[in-house]
Amino acid sequence: MENALFSEWLERFSSYLRMRNYSPRTIKKYGQTIERFARYAWLRQHPGLEGGIDEAAFEAAPLDADVNVTAALVTDFFSFLSEKREYKPKTLHRMVSTLSSFYRYLYAQGVVVANPMLGVERPRIKNQELKYLKHSQVIRLINSIESGRDRLIVRLIYATGVRVSELCSIRVEDIDFEEQTIRVKGKGDKIRTVFVDEETLEQIDGFIGNTIEGPLFVGQQGNPLSPRTVQHLFKQCAPAGITPHKIRHSYASELYRRSKNLRVVQENLGHSSIKTTEIYLHTDLDERRNVYKQYFPLSNGKKSGE
DSSP states (O other): OTTOBHHHHHHHHHHHHHHTTOOHHHHHHHHHHHHHHHHHHHHHHSSOOTTOOOHHHHHHOOSOOBSOOOHHHHHHHHHHHHHHSOOOHHHHHHHHHHHHHHHHHHHHTTOSSSOGGGGOOOOOOTTOSOOOOOHHHHHHHHHHOOOHHHHHHHHHHHHHOOOHHHHHHOBGGGEETTTTEEEEEOGGGOEEEEEOOHHHHHHHHHHHTTOOSSBSSBOGGGOBOOHHHHHHHHHHHSOTTOOHHHHHHHHHHHHHHHHOOHHHHHHHHTOSSHHHHHTTOOOOHHHHHHHHHHHOTTTTTOOTTO
16 A cells, blocks of 8 residues: 555554554553654654754654664664663553554455564563462462452452552452452453452451441542552552562462463463463572483483594
């Protein structure tokens, strides 16, 4: 397709994201990244830029660039951004992901002849392996919490792997005690089912008493508990650096370590991309040790020359 412009396809892409129930905040962030790239592309696609691209020209550039670009131009765009200010690798990684989603959409629509993002390397994120607790450590943490409500909050995050926002939105009527499941509302208002163990359900049953509807965890004026309150209780009860997200991470790591089923872990966490799930996972120490002993020549009884 000739002369396909960012100004036209950005709006169509936003409509596509709304159709897929992406949140307004996410759609706005996607749009901001794509608009910045569109301005840069327009400046590069027009002559007379031998002196370089200054900030004023960049901000004034229109969104009428051709969406058909090369991987080299995308890479130059991120170099241009990095020269203007220091971005965290995670921020650049998110921007690359945004453009990747946009160009996958364009390619599927037949708008571009090739996806330039296939040739763009993602920035390396140092120390990407998140701190998490082993199963026994999580149990000790839960048992150390005096408040029954707070103890149940931490246990439910670990038992289901839900996000804090999802935990706070759980209603009593979302819990199926017979099927041992809970319906949760995830990002973009997507509904998914998570599984709960019998002991946790017994604790929930004791906690809610005769309540049949309404928020599971009640905050001020009868409203659902706020995520900020949950974050605060972790600061009071958990070791430094252990957040609700780290407990969710512990859930993912423990489930994968025992099952080796990455797809199930992805679906349980509510990730749209399996690449997001992969950063939560660790190769089990025992598994690494066994592989080392089995295959590394110095550790399996073979002599150096064999």
